[in-house]
Amino acid sequence: MDQITLRQINKRFGNTAVLQDVTLSVEPSTFLALLGPSGCGKTTLLRLIAGLERPTSGEIEIAGRVVAGPDHWVETEARKLGMVFQSYALWPHMSVAENVGFGLSVRGMHGRERAARVEAALAMVGLEGLGSRRPPELSGGQRQRTALARCLVTEPELILLDEPLANLDPHLRESMQAEFRRIHRKTGTTFVFVTHDQAEAMALADRVAVMNAGRIEQLGTPQELYGQPATRMVAEFFGKGVVLPVDVAARLDDRTRRVSLGGVTLDLPGVAAVGAAQLSLRPENVVPAAAGLRPHLVGRVVDTSFRGADHLVTLALEQFGGKTIGLGMAAAPEPGARVDLAVTGGWVLPA
Numbered sequence: 001m002d003q004i005t006l007r008q009i010n011k012r013f014g015n016t017a018v019l020q021d022v023t024l025s026v027e028p029s030t031f032l033a034l035l036g037p038s039g040c041g042k043t044t045l046l047r048l049i050a051g052l053e054r055p056t057s058g059e060i061e062i063a064g065r066v067v068a069g070p071d072h073w074v075e076t077e078a079r080k081l082g083m084v085f086q087s088y089a090l091w092p093h094m095s096v097a098e099n100v101g102f103g104l105s106v107r108g109m110h111g112r113e114r115a116a117r118v119e120a121a122l123a124m125v126g127l128e129g130l131g132s133r134r135p136p137e138l139s140g141g142q143r144q145r146t147a148l149a150r151c152l153v154t155e156p157e158l159i160l161l162d163e164p165l166a167n168l169d170p171h172l173r174e175s176m177q178a179e180f181r182r183i184h185r186k187t188g189t190t191f192v193f194v195t196h197d198q199a200e201a202m203a204l205a206d207r208v209a210v211m212n213a214g215r216i217e218q219l220g221t222p223q224e225l226y227g228q229p230a231t232r233m234v235a236e237f238f239g240k241g242v243v244l245p246v247d248v249a250a251r252l253d254d255r256t257r258r259v260s261l262g263g264v265t266l267d268l269p270g271v272a273a274v275g276a277a278q279l280s281l282r283p284e285n286v287v288p289a290a291a292g293l294r295p296h297l298v299g300r301v302v303d304t305s306f307r308g309a310d311h312l313v314t315l316a317l318e319q320f321g322g323k324t325i326g327l328g329m330a331a332a333p334e335p336g337a338r339v340d341l342a343v344t345g346g347w348v349l350p351a
């Protein structure tokens with residue numbers, strides 16, 4: 001049984017269609033990221049799952065029970081889920097332990113049993129011994145951990161997180177990402193996580209739904225989205241690289257196409273039909289061409305920056321109106337220098 005099933009969800013606010021025909025299944029124990037640009041409808045989708053909004057049409061099922069649909073409505077409190085928001089929403093006058101234990105008190109759990117559960121939840125998020133502090137005495141990361149502990153203590157099967165790391169500095173964000181991964185593995189709880197940061201989605205999630213203008217563009221593992229983007233939007237939004245126009249001359253097998261890239265013929269992985277198509281190139285799909293061979297692409301250095309292990313070299317591709325791709329190179333060429341490139345892979349997707 002799926003943890004969450006969304007069937008043809010539409011959501012309108014007045015005349016504005018915010019979600020259109022969203023259909024999605026999430027298996028138990030998945031760490032799903034809802035990823036997309038600002039305003040694409042991620043938070044609205046999360047709020048629909050939470051029961052904070054009603055769909056205009058369509059049906060939502062959680063753990064086999066219809067919680068929203070034409071003839072069904074289950075309130076948030078009865079959906080057996082936990083929520084963590086960017087703002088944390090901790091009560092400043094209560095101690096950390098009281099904040100974390102509040103949900104248990106509401107359920108009628110008190111005394112030793114409650115204290116033990118609170119202690120276990122604090123240990124899970126690495127806050128042992130800080131139960132008597134108050135939220136204003138905590139760092140941003142500790143507040144976020146408290147919010148997560150408050151959610152975990154009731155042992156929900158589903159936790160919804162809306163950009164919970166957005167207010168943390170980059171260093172803390174990374175360490176909290178590792179914590180989230182660890183806690184997810186340990187609890188086996190299904191996590192649905194809203195973010196507009198593709199690197200965060202890639203680092204955290206085992207499935208990512210890329211959203212665009214109220215629709216799901218593609219649902220897949222981070223590896224699938226990166227290596228086999230279904231649309232140009234996914235290719236450009238998820239991971240670095242460049243998308244170039246190509247012509248598919250022939251379909252060599254299910255997943256190989258003969259393409260013409262600016263007049264150069266190449267056999268590359270992909271699924272596009274014969275005719276006009278696009279090629280998603282990641283930085284590792286392009287290498288400096290061997291001397292004496294005709295280059296597949298010609299780049300001009302527009303910028304270089306030192307990254308420690310190598311230099312990030314930004315090249316403008318001459319045949320493609322100056323579209324750029326960034327490559328890691330051991331030595332930084334001079335700005336304006338010509339770099340001949342060979343294409344060693346990529347993904348051919350529909351135009």
Ligand SMILES: Nc1ncnc2c1ncn2[C@@H]1O[C@H](COP(=O)(O)OP(=O)(O)OP(=O)(O)O)[C@@H](O)[C@H]1O
Binds near residue numbers: 038196
């Ligand atoms: N209560 C509301 N009334 C009217 N319009 C709304 C309401 N809530 C959201 N919207 C609109 O719906 C669209 C999607 O909003 P939503 O918050 O779901 O996007 P998002 O992808 O989470 O964006 P962000 O990353 O900026 O938070 C936006 O255009 C927003 O203005």
